[in-house]
Amino acid sequence: MSGHESTYKPNTGIEKWLDDRLPIIRLAHDSFVDFPTPKNLNYWYTFGGILAVCLAIQIITGVVLAMHYTATVNEAFGSVERIMRDVPFGWLIRNIHMVGASMFFLAVYVHMFRGLYYGSYKAPREVLWLLGCVIFLLMMATAFLGYMLPWGQMSLHGANVIINLFGAIPLVGEGIQSWLMGGPSVGNQTLQRFFSLHYLLPFMIAGVVILHIWALHVPGNNNPTGKEVQDVEKDTIPFHPYYTVKDGFAIVVFLIIFAVFVFYAPNVLGHADNYIEANPLVTPAHIVPEWYLLPFYAILRAITFNIGPIEAKLLGVIFMFGAIAVLFLLPWLDTSKVKSMRYRPVAKQFFFGFVVACLLLSWCGASNPDDPVISMGEDKLVVSYTDVAGIEGTRVFEEYAPAAQFRDEQTAAGATASLAVQAAPAFRFLHLSQIMTAYYFAYFLLILPILGLRERPKGEPDSIHQSILGHDAPAAAPAE
Ligand code: HEM
Structure with missing residues (x-):
């Protein structure tokens, strides 16, 4: 916390010598030992530490994998198989790295939703939030690049889908595309870069x-009440041992869940097609990204219409990147003076709606947009024919066999006949993804800005007033 006096006392001569030249132990002590931390942080606040562990795990396992991996299209798939079968403990290192990517995203989503719920992006923590958004972007880029490396079917065709998106950008799109690929198509040069x-x-x-x-240590932590620390003596405790123990416990629980996936279900979050070596001539029927990118993929595919001169494909790309861009603007979009949703009864409902919207978008991203979510009736079979006299007609069937028989009879009698499926009216994944995309943007661009000005926040409980401010709460006072 800024203004917090250093309490580090070098004990030995060496420590004193180093402290006069490079006070790195002092920095670590003031940041992670004696750092004044609010008393009331709950377990949602342990995810920052969990994320730091995830990053370390990914870097360590990744460096070891790179010792055995070959980045050429002819050898990449085989080198990964060799890691899995021949390299001592290669299977373990790769499973940890693969599952680790999913666990990292799981933790980052919890961390971000925690920030959204407690309003941790608001002043004076805007820069902290913006840096978090930069990390999130870098994480998505890293995961996408990494998914290409095993050179399986999803690696190649997933990369093709994403690189093709850049082609939608007017004028410079094609240039960017070939710059990313390092040539006319996704190949060796792409894999190398x-x-x-x-x-x-x-x-x-x-x-x-x-x-x-x-940026966290300048204003210090926010906390579940959203009320800034008033009295450092009374309201905070040192980070060590209180939060090192709490974070440590959470990290152990997290690692146990991590290990269950690594040892019992390492592939459950991945796609089976990525165990088929990449083949540019065979495109998988259903190209899907990893689960953590699904909401953004669903937003991309939800835009199937042009707006004025802007074509659907480019609009989809704009919306997909826009979904991340609004996160950067959030500190200035949310107009509420009250940080924590604990004291924002209406905003809280919309927040949970937003969580559901993100989950539904993931479901849409994993599903075929044309499949029905709710079907209103059965699909029908329609035979259209024009007989020898030139008279046109149609007949509708419920079953395939009689429809095919009728078509064949018509053909035998000299008519031209064709059979087609008439899809029943349905509420499809495409529709669901469009509604959820609308909610996603409305949450940031309309709900939070308007609600922040209109909502009447709940009064603070006496417990805060008595312990922090030393008097009872005024009736229905705003929380900030
Ligand atoms: C590698 C990824 C990340 C690491 C290692 C990391 C680490 C941390 C740590 C250690 C804390 C303090 C403990 C805690 O509050 O949990 C923290 C706080 C915070 N982080 Fe992150 N973070 C990461 C990604 C992100 C992302 C992607 C965002 C948002 C887009 C974000 C936003 C925040 C905010 C707003 C806080 C302050 C929370 C509060 O005081 O209420 N972080 N982060």
Whole structure:
């Protein structure tokens, strides 16, 4: 917390010598030992520490994997198989890295939703939030690049889908596309550069995490009440041992769940097609990204209409990147003076609606947009025919066999006849994704800005007033 006096006392001569030249132990002591931390942080606040562990795990396992991996289209798939079968404990290192990516995203989503719920993005923590958004972008880029490396069917065709998106950008799109691919198509050069960047980005993430924690330590932690610490003596406790123990316990529980996946279900979150070597000539029927990118993929596919001169494909790309861009603007979009949703009864309902919208978007991203969510009736079979006299007609069937028989009879009698499926009216995944996309943007661009000005917040409980301010709460006072 800014203004907090350092309490570090070098004990030995060496410590004193180092402290006069590079006070790095003092920095660590003031940041992670004696750092004044609000008394009331709950378990949602342990995810920052969990994320730091995830990043370390990904970097360590990734560096070891890179010792055995070959980034050429002819050898990549085989080198990954060799890691799994021949390299001592290669299967373990790869499973940890693969499952680790999912666990990392799971933790980051919890961490972000926690920030949204307690209003941790508001002043004076805007820069902390913005740095978090940069980390999130870098994480998505790293995961996408990494998914290409095993050179399976999803690697190749997933990369094709994403790179093709850039083609939708007017004028410069095609240039960007071939610049990303390093040639006319996704191939050796692409794999090489993706590997190089996949190795680089985690270190950039680590750099931004240092800034993130620095930006946290200037104002200090927010807390579940959203009420800033009033009295450092009364309202805070030192980070160590109180939160090192709490974070440590949460990290152990998290690692146990992590281990269950690594040892019992390492592939459950992945896609089976990625165990088929990449083949540019065979496109998988259903290309899906990893689960953690599904909401953004659903937003991309939800836009199937043009708006004025802007074509659907480009609009989809704009909406997909827009979904991340609004996160950067959030500190200025939410107009409420009250931080925590605990004291915002109406906003809280919309917040849970937003969580549901994100989950439904993931479901849409994993499903075929044309499949029905709710079907209103059965699909029908329609035979259309034009007989020898030129008279046109149609007949509708419920079953395939009589429909095919009728078509064949018509054909035998000299008519031209064709059979088609008439889809029953249905509420499809496409419709669901469009509604949820609308809610996603409305939450940030309409609900939070308007509600912040209109909502009457709940009064603070006496417990806060008595312990922090030393008097009872005024009736229905705003929380800030
Ligand atoms: C590698 C990824 C990340 C790491 C290692 C990390 C680390 C941390 C740590 C250690 C804390 C303090 C403990 C806690 O509040 O949980 C923290 C707080 C915070 N982080 Fe992150 N973070 C990461 C990603 C993100 C992202 C993606 C966002 C948002 C887009 C974000 C937003 C925040 C906010 C707003 C706080 C302050 C919470 C509060 O005081 O209420 N972080 N982060």
